[in-house]
Structure formats: C-alpha cells, structure tokens
Amino acid sequence: MTLELLEGNDAIAASAIAAGCRFFAGYPMSPFTGLLESMSRRLPAAGGVCLNAESEIEGVNMTLGAAAAGARAATGSCGQGIALMQEAIAEAALNETPFVVFNMARNQQDYFQATRGGGWGDYRTITLAPKDVPEAVEHAQLAFHLADRYRAPVIFYGDPLLAQTRVGVSIRPLDFGPLPPKDWALDGTGGGTGRSRQIWTWAMGKATDPGPGPDRHWRAVAEKFAAIDATESRFEQAHVEDAETLVVAFGSAARFVEYVVDELRADGHRIGWFRPVTLWPFPGAALTAATTGKRRVLVFELNAGQMLDDVRIHAADRAAIRFIGGVSISESGLAFGELMDAPVIRDRILAVLAEGERP
Amino acid sequence: MERELVVTGVGGQGIQLLAKTLALAATREGRHAMLSADYGGEMRGGPSRASVVIGDGPLRALPVLASAWSAIVAHHRFGEPVLARLRPGGPAIVNLPLVDPASLPRMTVYGVDATAVATSVGAPQAIGFVLLGAYNAVTRLVDPASLVAAMEELLPPYRKQHAAANARALEAGAAAIGGRDVRHAEVQR
Numbered sequence: 133m134t135l136e137l138l139e140g141n142d143a144i145a146a147s148a149i150a151a152g153c154r155f156f157a158g159y160p161m162s163p164f165t166g167l168l169e170s171m172s173r174r175l176p177a178a179g180g181v182c183l184n185a186e187s188e189i190e191g192v193n194m195t196l197g198a199a200a201a202g203a204r205a206a207t208g209s210c211g212q213g214i215a216l217m218q219e220a221i222a223e224a225a226l227n228e229t230p231f232v233v234f235n236m237a238r239n240q241q242d243y244f245q246a247t248r249g250g251g252w253g254d255y256r257t258i259t260l261a262p263k264d265v266p267e268a269v270e271h272a273q274l275a276f277h278l279a280d281r282y283r284a285p286v287i288f289y290g291d292p293l294l295a296q297t298r299v300g301v302s303i304r305p306l307d308f309g310p311l312p313p314k315d316w317a318l319d320g321t322g323g324g325t326g327r328s329r330q331i332w333t334w335a336m337g338k339a340t341d342p343g344p345g346p347d348r349h350w351r352a353v354a355e356k357f358a359a360i361d362a363t364e365s366r367f368e369q370a371h372v373e374d375a376e377t378l379v380v381a382f383g384s385a386a387r388f389v390e391y392v393v394d395e396l397r398a399d400g401h402r403i404g405w406f407r408p409v410t411l412w413p414f415p416g417a418a419l420t421a422a423t424t425g426k427r428r429v430l431v432f433e434l435n436a437g438q439m440l441d442d443v444r445i446h447a448a449d450r451a452a453i454r455f456i457g458g459v460s461i462s463e464s465g466l467a468f469g470e471l472m473d474a475p476v477i478r479d480r481i482l483a484v485l486a487e488g489e490r491p
Numbered sequence: 492m493e494r495e496l497v498v499t500g501v502g503g504q505g506i507q508l509l510a511k512t513l514a515l516a517a518t519r520e521g522r523h524a525m526l527s528a529d530y531g532g533e534m535r536g537g538p539s540r541a542s543v544v545i546g547d548g549p550l551r552a553l554p555v556l557a558s559a560w561s562a563i564v565a566h567h568r569f570g571e572p573v574l575a576r577l578r579p580g581g582p583a584i585v586n587l588p589l590v591d592p593a594s595l596p597r598m599t600v601y602g603v604d605a606t607a608v609a610t611s612v613g614a615p616q617a618i619g620f621v622l623l624g625a626y627n628a629v630t631r632l633v634d635p636a637s638l639v640a641a642m643e644e645l646l647p648p649y650r651k652q653h654a655a656a657n658a659r660a661l662e663a664g665a666a667a668i669g670g671r672d673v674r675h676a677e678v679q680r
Contacts, residue, residue: 137518137526266549297554298511298526300518384554391553474557 135300140265141166141236143301144272144290145174148206148232150305151273154180155198155205157191161213162466163295164236168208192217192233196224199231200331202317204276208234208288211242215250221285222251226353227333228316230279233257234272236290238466240385241459243438246287247412254354258282258364259411261289263387265299270306277308282360283316289411292467293384360413367415369422371397371404377428379405379481380419380443385457385472389432392478401485411439416446424448430484433457434471456480493546494632495556497573500565500586503535505619509563510541511645513623516637517545519644527554538569545632561630562598563622564590565605584626586618601629603667609660616653617660624664635665 138146145167148156156171158164168184175182181198185191191207198205207217214221214235224231235242246259258278262268271288279286322328326340337343344352368386371393372378381389386407393405406422408415419442423429429452431440437455447453456477460469470476496513500506507528514526525544531537542559544552558576562583567590577583579597587602603625605618614620620642627638639658646654 135518135521135523137515137524264554293527293554296528298514298524298528299550300522300524388553388555391551391557473555474553 133302135302137298137300138303139166139298140268140290140294140296142170143265143269143299143303144234144288144294145170146303147269147272148234148276149174149178149180150303151276152204152305153206153232153276154178155182155195155203156180156207157183157185157194157198158208159185159188159191159213161188161210163238163292164208164210164213164234166295167234167236188213188216189220192220195231196220196229199224199229200318202314202319204280206232206234206276208236211235211237211239211245214242214245214287218245218250221257222249222253222255223333224285225249225251225255225257226253226350227331227335228283228353229331230283230285232275232279232286232288234288234290236292236295238292239461239468240291240383240434240457241436241438242289243382243411243433243435246289247414247442254350254357255284256357256361256412257285257287258360258413259287259289261383261409261411262294263383263390263407265294265297266301268294269301269303273306274308277311278364280311280314282356284356284360289383291384293472362413364410365413365415365418366409367407367418368409369404369406369418372406372422373404374402375404375426376402377404377430377481377485378423378426379403379430379432379456380407380439381405381432381457382408382411382439384468385432385434388472388474388477392474392481395474395478396481403481403485408439408442414442414446416442419443419446420448423452426452428484429453430456430481432477432480434460434468454484456484493544493550493552494561494630495552495559496543496545496561496563496626497556497559497577498541498543498563498565499570499573500539501535501568502530502533502537502539504539504565505617506530506539506541506565508645509619509623510543512620512638512641513627513633514543514545515645516633516641517543519641520633520637522547523550525550525552525554527556540569540573542573561626562595563626564595565619565622566590567594582626582629584622584629586622601625601668603664605664608663608667612656612659612663614653614656614660614663617657620657620660621664621667624661624666625668626664627661628665628668635661
C-alpha cells in the first residue's frame, strides 16, 4: 500500500473522484476552498467537470442538475455557505436526486443544520462525520454510495483539521456493494415523444403519465427516511463494558476524546467513549445500550450543545448527562478555538469526575 | 514508534517548507506521516509553526499535538505555546544566536548558527534546510537522501534553480552537528 502525503481537502477530492464523482460546483470559502481547488485541478483529467459557481445557491443547483442527469455529482462549502443551499437540498431530498454536499465546516456548530436541515418538508439528510483524514477518505466514497442507494442528498461533515492536515493516505476505489440502476435519470432524449422522464418534487406527473401526487409521494419519501433511520446508523465505541463514565463526541472532537480517554484509563479511570459516525441517522439504540448503567454521560462538542439534544433523547438516564463542550472559535473565525485540545478536554473531564457520585 | 517534531519561527524562515520536506521524505520511505501547519496571514514576519509526526504504523498523535518529543526553533518569537508541550529530554535544534539555548533547559539542545552555515555554502536563503539537516543528523528519522529527494520534489518549477543550494544546506546542517554524540540511541530507526 503506497501512501501519498495529501492535505485533507486534496485527499477527500481525490477519493471522491475515485468513487466516480464527475461533476463538482462550488464557491470558495475557507476552509472549503482547498477542496474546490483540488477538484478543479483533478476533475478535468478524470473526464469530469468542475465549476466555480458565482454563488453557493448556483453551485448546489448545478449539482442538482448534474445529478438529475445521472452523474455522480457533489458540491460543498462551510456551514455558512451551506445555509444558502438549504432550499436545493430539501428539494433534492423530496424529489429524490442523489448528490453529496461536502461541508468543510469551520467548527462543530453545523450539527443542527446537518441533522435537522433548513428546508421544508419531511426529509432528513444522511450525515457522515469522519474523525480523521483516513476515515474522511473512506467517507468521501461512502457518501456517494449512500446517496445513490437511497436517491437522497448526503452530507459529509468535515472541519478545519480534516481540511488542512496533511496525512499519508492510500486512495483507491472502495466497494460498498451493488446499487440499483439509475433508470430514473434524465437523458434528454424523450422530448416531444410523450415518453420523457420527469423528476418533480410534487410528483404529479403529466397528462399522459400521472404521478402519485404529493400525498402519496411525500408519504413514500417519509417512509424511506424512516427505513434509513432504522438501518443506516453507524457508531464506534470503546471501553463501554467497564466504564462508569462515557464521553460522547463526534468528528475530530471524538478523535481527541479517544486520545484523552486512553490517557485517563492508563491513570486508572473507568471511562469509555461513544462516537456517532452518522449524525443522522443518529445511533440512538446503540447509545441507549452504551449508556445503560453508567454513572456519568459526558457530551463534548465545540458548540453550545447541539448533539446534546440527541444524547438527551437516547441516553438511558438523562440525569447522568453533563455537557462539557462549548463554543470555541479561533480569532480568525475560520477554525477551531482552544477547546479542541487534549489537555483542555482532559481537564474538563477530570473536573466532572472530581465532583463525585453524580455529575 | 511515533516521533513528534514541532517547528517554530517567523514567516520567511522556511518553516513550512522544512516541515513539509521531512513529512514527505518519511512518506516516500513508506512510513506514516502527519503534517499540521499554523501560520499568520503575513507573507513574512508573522507566526509560522508546523508539526510533523512520523511513525511506522497508523498514527495515534492528534493534529493538535498534546505533547512533542523534539523541536526545531528557528526564532523564539511565537514559539512559547508549542515549546511548552515538549517532553523533557528530547532533542531541540536551536538557531544561534537568535535563540538562547538556555531557554530550553529541559531539552537536549543542539545549537546551529544556521545563517552562518547557510551563507558559507552559498545558500543564504536556506537556513530552514540547514536546521532540518542538523535535526536529521541528530535524530536520524529519515535517510538524508530522502530529504534531498523530497526537497527537490516540493520545489515549484520557478524555484528549481535553488535545488543544488538547498541540498548543500541540508548537508552542511548535518555536518554542523558533526560528531556530536546522539544521546538518544532509540531515535535510530
């Protein structure tokens, strides 16, 4: 296995292209800009197209169009730009157009945006939150697979560390299993023949070929998301068996928590960790099981408490929960603040442990 | 075995390029490497820091290092936060006379007058490579030939004319450490 030393953004772009991504459109915004630049360097050589759109709204709608024509397509930004994309993401979820949105976020404050969405309708977005660059390389490909499998937009939740850290990685196409044919894709050949295909959020069809209409269609879409919720949640955990205290974290923060927990265990603390790999579907049943009988459930995230809601929904005992994260942004506003640091996380955990019986 | 290096100095000293060169050299040798860069918006004179982690397997170190084994200190300014995380006893290469060796009392300090060494081999712009050459002579983390190859690979086309001078700087940095004893035998590969 040959390793290439690639900046995270570059590795993610290369991996997406290895997965068959052939269309990318976006608008520069730090720390996402490196991903757009990498796509613009790499995609033409792979026979694809990368466009610097004039806004995030244009970028996501171009992507929706390319995806409707059957291409593996993606867009991206950071949370601020993805806020602008919400209408198109909701439309795509409801008219069942698969593409990937790379959120190379500035921080962890986009959890609600990713998992609750900002568009209209009964939809969810599958959200993958890798903890480091090697996992980001895998998720960049898994995202396209899940999008195609479920005909739905998928969000990849990155961050400044994933975007900008250079790591030795190996990039090759990954096989996640068979996919249904894209027999719904628009091919531009049906015009005037009466056999043209249609992708419409309201699914009303046309005079010669009536669709199910919004009532039946939106119920079917809601049932699809319920099925995804039941089957596609992913998580990782360690030391749950003997832990009195469990720390829940996602993305890069979970990698830091893992590091700190290893240290604390070496010091004799009975502590473990739990990481939702998919933020939606949230691995709720797994978290219930992992938190059963635990004295303390600590939630660490770099925001004011967003994943905290999902932990509250699913923890075996809500009274055991204590939030140890917080808002923490660098002076530039473009990266994590001082909270994303092992000694700081260690101190916060130890402070709660020192309080005794209950948090 | 995992080894961490922090490099600190001011923008323009070649901090980022030397860190990238070491990380790439290790990668080309088939090892795992991680490189984190941290620098100000200024072209020159602002904070410039980097960290490199090299290991024989997947790395445990975080992209924000909790602690580090070794250091290259090209300038004392801006260095305090990262230097505070050095584990005692590890090697530190300091750029004389800008950096006071006594400022790192808990480290095994190797002083190199990088400007004088670089100038003596006709590579005054390459003090970063002098420091890297010295660092690698002490730590032997990678083959010196790998550093030269990585440096050449990283130079953009419009900088290729500096390749020979940079190679001399790497070699002169190693020679400046000379026969000095490497106290930490375990750093050898």
